[in-house]
Amino acid sequence: MLTCKEFLTELTDFLDEKTTTEIRAKLQRHITECPNCWVICDTTKKTIQVYKGMESCTIPEDIHSRLMAAVERKIAAGKK
Amino acid sequence: MATEAIPAPPVATPGNEAPSDELDLVARAKGGDGAAFSVLINRYEGKVFRLAMNITQNREDAEDVLQEAFFKAYEHLDQFQGNSKFYTWIVRIAVNQALMKLRKRKSDRTISLDEQIDTGEDMVVREVAAWDPDPEERYSRDEIHTILTEAIDGLLPIYRTVFTLRDVDGLSTEETAEALDLSVPAVKSRLLRARLQLRDKLTRFFKRKGDDAFAYM
Ligand SMILES: [Zn+2]
Numbered sequence: 001m002l003t004c005k006e007f008l009t010e011l012t013d014f015l016d017e018k019t020t021t022e023i024r025a026k027l028q029r030h031i032t033e034c035p036n037c038w039v040i041c042d043t044t045k046k047t048i049q050v051y052k053g054m055e056s057c058t059i060p061e062d063i064h065s066r067l068m069a070a071v072e073r074k075i076a077a078g079k080k
Numbered sequence: 081m082a083t084e085a086i087p088a089p090p091v092a093t094p095g096n097e098a099p100s101d102e103l104d105l106v107a108r109a110k111g112g113d114g115a116a117f118s119v120l121i122n123r124y125e126g127k128v129f130r131l132a133m134n135i136t137q138n139r140e141d142a143e144d145v146l147q148e149a150f151f152k153a154y155e156h157l158d159q160f161q162g163n164s165k166f167y168t169w170i171v172r173i174a175v176n177q178a179l180m181k182l183r184k185r186k187s188d189r190t191i192s193l194d195e196q197i198d199t200g201e202d203m204v205v206r207e208v209a210a211w212d213p214d215p216e217e218r219y220s221r222d223e224i225h226t227i228l229t230e231a232i233d234g235l236l237p238i239y240r241t242v243f244t245l246r247d248v249d250g251l252s253t254e255e256t257a258e259a260l261d262l263s264v265p266a267v268k269s270r271l272l273r274a275r276l277q278l279r280d281k282l283t284r285f286f287k288r289k290g291d292d293a294f295a296y297m
Binding site: 008009011012013015016018036039040042043044046047048050051052053054057058059060063064066067068070071072074075078 | 112114117118121125126127129130143146147150151154205208209210211215216224225228232243247248250253268271272275276278279282283286
């Protein structure tokens with residue numbers, strides 16, 4: 001049986017489905033036997049999900065306009 | 081000066097190549113087509129600005145980083161080979177620019193994103209409580225936005241940056257490593273810490289009503 005610490009170390013690969021089948025089976029077994037790690041695994045998965053659903057970042061309008069103006073000047077200067 | 085160098089073109093990683101329309105846009109931009117370069121800017125400026133904010137935590141600095149990153153990218157377009165996505169490349173440039181800003185601000189030449197990294201203590205799981213099946217439904221969109229933003233702002237810059245690139249922007253672990261000039265194991269361990277810390281912070285808001293913390297201990 002894995003220790004909780006070993007489980008945590010593998011958690012990122014487990015959630016990203018990057019472990020080998022053998023390790024995956026061990027991790028699966030750990031969470032069926034360890035309620036704490038089950039909760040940590042489940043809530044970490046939900047953490048990633050809520051951030052994935054976060055609306056895409058919009059740039060402030062003033063910063064966008066200044067960037068476009070600066071780049072236009074830069075390109076124009078390069079063409080001379 | 082070494083710090084002025086722009087990152088070397090990344091090595092090819094199968095599957096991480098730029099989409100073909102990007103190669104086309106870059107080729108046209110190289111030929112002086114400003115409109116093509118504008119398309120690339122519009123595609124990535126929001127993410128680059130957020131990244132710059134994550135690292136500098138200052139609006140003016142982040143704006144400078146944004147402009148300098150796209151200037152540098154434009155000047156060095158011929159070095160972009162299409163072995164990686166344009167975004168991975170511009171992130172690398174932006175991270176370099178952001179670190180230079182921090183160095184100037186703190187007059188510390190050795191600063192890196194990893195400078196304040198903790199040593200294991202930050203992997204501690206403080207609160208173990210099951211969440212609601214749909215934790216977001218208890219809050220309005222604005223409230224959720226505030227909760228998520230404040231949680232992420234409470235992380236160290238390196239964790240915030242790794243988490244944002246990997247889990248919010250959806251880069252692979254390898255692309256994140258390439259963008260931040262870290263090893264793959266370094267990205268993985270930082271990502272784990274970031275995820276666990278965020279989980280801990282969000283539990284306060286999302287745990288099932290009536291459940292005490294440590295109910296499962
Ligand atoms: Zn356990």
